[in-house]
Amino acid sequence: MIAITGTDGAGKESQGTGLAFAVGFFFAFRIIIVLFSVRVLGTAPRVGAELSLVFDLLLLLLVCFHSLGYAQRTLGSMLRLPSIRWVVAFLGFSLCSLAWSATVSLPTSAAYWCGLAVDVAIVVLLLRAASVTGVSQSLLKGYVLGACCLALIAWIMPSQSDLRLGDEEFFNTNQIGNLCATAIFLAQYLSRCKAGRWGFAIFLLALTLLRSLSKTTIVAFLISESFLIIADRSISRKTKVLLTVAVILVILVFWGLFEAYYDIYTSAGNQAETLTGRTAIWAYSLDAALEHPLIGHGFDSMWKVIPPFGPEKFEARHAENELLTQFYAYGAVGICLLIGIYGSLYRQMRRLPRGPLRIVLLSLLLFVVVRGLAEAEAFDLLLPLWSIVLISLLLEHAVSLGDATSISLLASGCDACSTLQPLSIMKQTEL
Numbered sequence: 001m002i003a004i005t006g007t008d009g010a011g012k013e014s015q016g017t018g019l020a021f022a023v024g025f026f027f028a029f030r031i032i033i034v035l036f037s038v039r040v041l042g043t044a045p046r047v048g049a050e051l052s053l054v055f056d057l058l059l060l061l062l063v064c065f066h067s068l069g070y071a072q073r074t075l076g077s078m079l080r081l082p083s084i085r086w087v088v089a090f091l092g093f094s095l096c097s098l099a100w101s102a103t104v105s106l107p108t109s110a111a112y113w114c115g116l117a118v119d120v121a122i123v124v125l126l127l128r129a130a131s132v133t134g135v136s137q138s139l140l141k142g143y144v145l146g147a148c149c150l151a152l153i154a155w156i157m158p159s160q161s162d163l164r165l166g167d168e169e170f171f172n173t174n175q176i177g178n179l180c181a182t183a184i185f186l187a188q189y190l191s192r193c194k195a196g197r198w199g200f201a202i203f204l205l206a207l208t209l210l211r212s213l214s215k216t217t218i219v220a221f222l223i224s225e226s227f228l229i230i231a232d233r234s235i236s237r238k239t240k241v242l243l244t245v246a247v248i249l250v251i252l253v254f255w256g257l258f259e260a261y262y263d264i265y266t267s268a269g270n271q272a273e274t275l276t277g278r279t280a281i282w283a284y285s286l287d288a289a290l291e292h293p294l295i296g297h298g299f300d301s302m303w304k305v306i307p308p309f310g311p312e313k314f315e316a317r318h319a320e321n322e323l324l325t326q327f328y329a330y331g332a333v334g335i336c337l338l339i340g341i342y343g344s345l346y347r348q349m350r351r352l353p354r355g356p357l358r359i360v361l362l363s364l365l366l367f368v369v370v371r372g373l374a375e376a377e378a379f380d381l382l383l384p385l386w387s388i389v390l391i392s393l394l395l396e397h398a399v400s401l402g403d404a405t406s407i408s409l410l411a412s413g414c415d416a417c418s419t420l421q422p423l424s425i426m427k428q429t430e431l
Contacts, residue, residue: 017065049111210251
């Protein structure tokens, strides 16, 4: 195999980072495709989901074309990472579960699974063909920019009846809140990597997150950001005080909105959005999961399959708890897969040297775990599978660079010792 050098290699690297930016932007922006399709084009929701999958497949074709030829790493080397092996195991078992799934439409469910697999394949091929640092930073920049665009759209849209941002059916407040919170952590990671200035983006996303009134997301974000501010020693005490004061001032500005939303929430809120409604979903999901405790009910086996909840006839897409959702869908195997994915990623993070980058990534994982107590995704994990592959390779790359630096410093230290040793012997002889 002949390596690409010179201008050809630089051109391929540049194309890879540009394509990675487009992929990141699409990963963030696609959650509004169904809303645009239904509200603007007047189509059925199914058309919006199909459009999203078509765009995903087109990106995969572009990435496949770009990755032809020389590759900086092999698929086998990627599979040596435990987190990526767990992701492959999750995809494989979820695919097999379609054989016993109680889904309403098997072709539709298979298409949703293909969407998960395509996302992972896109990231794997991008990282295979170009440098980890260039691809990952470009992809994250695209994701943060896409989230900022959606945040602006959310502000422009009319509020829901309960004063929250978004569209209750196709672009709900929980999606907006989760997108903004995740993008904030990624922007903080880029800032600590010295990959641009992201202060305004973080401010816009944080303000949109608070305005979304997504309760679980806001609580999880405040807990994880508090951990970040306390643990990150690179942030000065003065900056920490200013951040705390700024948060208090923003909360006071929005206090009237919070009171109005609380009145609506307690008097006329959807039962499924309350703690009592979630408790009913948890109880039903647990009872149903215990009917098939080993392998679960299968992929996409809840939407329009289980009976609706409450007087509003709320149809749950998931069990409102990530662990319980995996237990319902895949039984004990699903719990093992979830613990294996997050556990292996946590162990990789622990291998990083103590510093700001490690704190940001641990804060992101803490956010996902806390939010998972009262939220879930219908098909994916709260930390998407594609992002787990990306973060895993980023961590491995950072650790390898750290080890290489340590070895070079050790080698240079030994060379210095070898040159200084004769001098010390001479001094001892003179004495």
